[in-house]
Amino acid sequence: MNKKIGFTCAYTPVPLIEAAGFSPYRVFPDTKAPDQAGHLLHDNLCPHVKKVLDRALADDLPELEGMVFINSCDTMRRLADAWKQARPDDKIILIDLPSGTDILSLDFLSKEYERLSTTLFKWNNETSSPEIISGRIKEKISLWNIVADLVKKTEEKMSQDFFPGYASGLQQIINTAATESTDHALAMAQNKLEPEQPAKPGLSPVFVFGNLLFDPKVYDLFEDWNMHVTGTDFCTSSRFVTHVDTGLDDNIFRSLAISYLKQTPCARTMDTAMPGSIAQRIVERAKKSNAKGVIGFTLKFCDPYLARVPMIRQALQKESIPFLMLEGDCTTGSMGQQQTRIEAFTEMLEV
Amino acid sequence: MMYEHFDNAVKGIKEKLNNDPEGINARKKYVLELSRLGRKLYSKDETIAWCGVTAPFDLLSAMGVTSCFVEFVGAMLASTQTAGYFFEEAEDSGFATDSCAYHRAVMGAVLKNAMPKPDFIIGTSSPCTAGLAIVENFAHQYKKDFFVLNVPQNYTKDAIKFLAAQVEEMTLFVSDHTQRPLSMEKLGMALENFNRSSQLLKDIYDLAKTKPSPVDNRLLRDFGVVMPLLMGTKAGVDICQAFKDELNHRIATGWHHVSKEKTRLMWIQNRIQHPFPMDEMLDDLGAKIVVDELNNVTWEPMDPDNPFESIAKRMISIPFSMDTSERIRLMQNLAQDYQIDGAINPCHWGCRQGTGARGLISKGMQDINVPVLNLEIDCVDSRNLSKGQIETRVEAFMEMLS
Numbered sequence: 001m002n003k004k005i006g007f008t009c010a011y012t013p014v015p016l017i018e019a020a021g022f023s024p025y026r027v028f029p030d031t032k033a034p035d036q037a038g039h040l041l042h043d044n045l046c047p048h049v050k051k052v053l054d055r056a057l058a059d060d061l062p063e064l065e066g067m068v069f070i071n072s073c074d075t076m077r078r079l080a081d082a083w084k085q086a087r088p089d090d091k092i093i094l095i096d097l098p099s100g101t102d103i104l105s106l107d108f109l110s111k112e113y114e115r116l117s118t119t120l121f122k123w124n125n126e127t128s129s130p131e132i133i134s135g136r137i138k139e140k141i142s143l144w145n146i147v148a149d150l151v152k153k154t155e156e157k158m159s160q161d162f163f164p165g166y167a168s169g170l171q172q173i174i175n176t177a178a179t180e181s182t183d184h185a186l187a188m189a190q191n192k193l194e195p196e197q198p199a200k201p202g203l204s205p206v207f208v209f210g211n212l213l214f215d216p217k218v219y220d221l222f223e224d225w226n227m228h229v230t231g232t233d234f235c236t237s238s239r240f241v242t243h244v245d246t247g248l249d250d251n252i253f254r255s256l257a258i259s260y261l262k263q264t265p266c267a268r269t270m271d272t273a274m275p276g277s278i279a280q281r282i283v284e285r286a287k288k289s290n291a292k293g294v295i296g297f298t299l300k301f302c303d304p305y306l307a308r309v310p311m312i313r314q315a316l317q318k319e320s321i322p323f324l325m326l327e328g329d330c331t332t333g334s335m336g337q338q339q340t341r342i343e344a345f346t347e348m349l350e351v
Numbered sequence: 352m353m354y355e356h357f358d359n360a361v362k363g364i365k366e367k368l369n370n371d372p373e374g375i376n377a378r379k380k381y382v383l384e385l386s387r388l389g390r391k392l393y394s395k396d397e398t399i400a401w402c403g404v405t406a407p408f409d410l411l412s413a414m415g416v417t418s419c420f421v422e423f424v425g426a427m428l429a430s431t432q433t434a435g436y437f438f439e440e441a442e443d444s445g446f447a448t449d450s451c452a453y454h455r456a457v458m459g460a461v462l463k464n465a466m467p468k469p470d471f472i473i474g475t476s477s478p479c480t481a482g483l484a485i486v487e488n489f490a491h492q493y494k495k496d497f498f499v500l501n502v503p504q505n506y507t508k509d510a511i512k513f514l515a516a517q518v519e520e521m522t523l524f525v526s527d528h529t530q531r532p533l534s535m536e537k538l539g540m541a542l543e544n545f546n547r548s549s550q551l552l553k554d555i556y557d558l559a560k561t562k563p564s565p566v567d568n569r570l571l572r573d574f575g576v577v578m579p580l581l582m583g584t585k586a587g588v589d590i591c592q593a594f595k596d597e598l599n600h601r602i603a604t605g606w607h608h609v610s611k612e613k614t615r616l617m618w619i620q621n622r623i624q625h626p627f628p629m630d631e632m633l634d635d636l637g638a639k640i641v642v643d644e645l646n647n648v649t650w651e652p653m654d655p656d657n658p659f660e661s662i663a664k665r666m667i668s669i670p671f672s673m674d675t676s677e678r679i680r681l682m683q684n685l686a687q688d689y690q691i692d693g694a695i696n697p698c699h700w701g702c703r704q705g706t707g708a709r710g711l712i713s714k715g716m717q718d719i720n721v722p723v724l725n726l727e728i729d730c731v732d733s734r735n736l737s738k739g740q741i742e743t744r745v746e747a748f749m750e751m752l753s
Contacts, residue, residue, distance in 0.1 A: 040710040074703040081675035096503040108513040276491030307484030310445035
């Protein structure tokens with residue numbers, strides 16, 4: 001069994017981890033570890049980072065060969081800082097992620113991804129020629145792309161009809177790609193592409209977006225609460241399984257950089273030519289997925305999302321698309337508190 | 352309304368300075384120049400850029416752009432006790448009450464049309480994600496062109512090259528909007544002023560290290576954060592010179608020996624911006640803030656032959672751009688250089704960037720035996736202020752130090 005490399009951000013290319021001979025392990029904020037992160041950082045940080053740090057402090061992690069951090073936001077930067085204190089013996093690397101998608105940013109990120117790849121190979125004591133490394137990365141990308149395409153197909157199916165259990169099944173595939181291997185995720189995806197149950201009419205079609213919603217049980221709860229999830233935009237959902245177009249550039253790292261920076265972005269990544277374009281993108285995706293309403297679900301204290309919610313609200317209002325904004329702390333417990341609001345929202349959509 | 356406010360401030364301070372032609376009056380000269388900047392921002396005759404905190408203001412000034420970071424306005428609204436009105440506007444529009452109040456105040460001002468309309472916007476990824484998100488909101492709201500400088504955290508050759516190329520590209524973006532190309536001669540002069548100001552800042556900070564220190568709790572408050580707005584100009588050099596003269600004068604006249612200095616303190620990050628009487632409280636307790644964390648020169652002199660790389664290195668060298676261990680190392684050096692007894696960290700509510708490192712900073716300072724008082728306070732929004740609690744904690748901390 002391969003040694004594991006931990007990571008926390010959707011901008012971490014899993015094919016690079018697998019090409020270096022490791023298995024990916026996304027550290028989800030899923031833990032019963034005591035709440036200690038506030039002592040090292042501060043209590044008003046997003047629960048994602050705090051719970052991941054709680055896992056590190058309580059040693060609630062599998063054996064990791066190293067950790068990959070991305071400086072996608074301030075809180076992620078602080079997590080990388082705190083990790084050094086919490087687990088001083090861990091190997092870690094922090095990748096600088098530009099916030100724009102211009103040529104300079106793409107060039108820089110491609111160098112950062114190359115630095116990541118070199119570091120990972122070094123961590124595995126492997127020395128190979130750049131050609132061999134590039135070949136192995138391409139091989140892993142091909143597999144990854146099959147999963148990405150199957151995930152996309154599944155999402156398309158979700159947008160057309162409601163199949164009970166389908167959304168949570170999709171989340172299980174994505175989580176497998178994040179915490180086990182692309183191979184396992186592929187096997188699962190191939191089995192689950194066809195819905196197990198026939199389409200069922202009557203639920204309210206809703207598009208959901210935000211930062212983190214990784215627990216498959218949440219999607220089952222949504223169904224119990226009369227909601228048909230027609231599409232998602234989370235860094236733990238299809239946004240994580242980025243299709244990498246290897247034909248974009250001769251340099252594989254540049255292809256990766258273009259694919260990742262130009263994928264459906266996290267709120268922290270922006271198109272400077274169109275400030276606030278996240279709002280328009282969510283409107284378009286909601287419409288395309290045939291949703292009647294949109295629910296935003298973000299973690300408390302998440303600046304990149306919270307600062308863009310007013311723009312998103314405005315854009316949805318302009319299109320007369322009902323919008324419900326919820327804040328939570330990653331747990332299904334906190335989701336339970338939202339039941340009444342979600343049920344009232346879906347009821348309203350039926351009127 | 353804001354133009355009149357700054358215009359009146361300029362006239363009032365000028366009159367006071369004219370009445371005291373022999374006085375050094377460094378702080379008054381500094382406030383005068385900031386009021387002039389405020390007046391220019393609101394004058395409607397200037398090319399205006401709203402920016403992130405670490406934008407290269409010397410370069411923008413050389414290109415004839417009147418620029419300012421948006422948090423400066425948030426602080427000003429708090430200090431003039433007008434922020435409440437703007438918080439409500441921002442919160443009613445959906446900006447979370449858990450977010451940074453510097454940004455909420457200024458966003459409220461944008462929504463209330465109380466901010467000068469910029470010609471363009473220059474965001475910076477340092478110091479914080481929230482700051483960049485807010486200037487994106489500015490660009491969206493004003494429908495103005497937007498340029499972002501990504502400041503990498505890793506101080507590597509590639510990172511410096513990346514940022515230098517962005518700074519150079521920014522000059523083209525600015526030229527496109529002003530129809531004025533960058534004059535290397537003007538840039539050279541701006542960098543020369545910047546270098547002279549930087550040297551004077553070093554002198555000022557060295558003088559502040561004297562024991563007892565010639566500073567008081569107000570003299571250099573937020574100086575290191577705000578001065579970059581002026582450092583590329585002749586006025587910036589004059590202000591720095593005035594502060595140096597003021598400190599030399601205080602030492603020469605023995606002022607520092609008669610000032611109360613039972614306890615020497617470091618203030619971490621920014622000061623409290625609303626009218627909370629912290630300075631007076633510390634005065635009464637005989638405690639003196641001898642150093643603010645950001646009153647520090649962390650950069651090498653600017654090289655006029657290599658301006659963009661110099662500016663890039665400077666931007667990455669700012670403590671907030673780096674990882675926390677580097678920031679702590681700089682703080683530890685300051686603590687030792689200034690021989691401080693303790694530090695106060697106002698953990699500004701809503702700041703993930705600075706406050707987010709609260710525990711790591713406390714530990715880092717404990718490693719060199721410097722106790723830290725973490726004050727849970729919003730430095731800009733005073734609506735939920737527990738004045739009594741803060742006073743009790745400060746008093747207890749001072750008692751412990753003494």
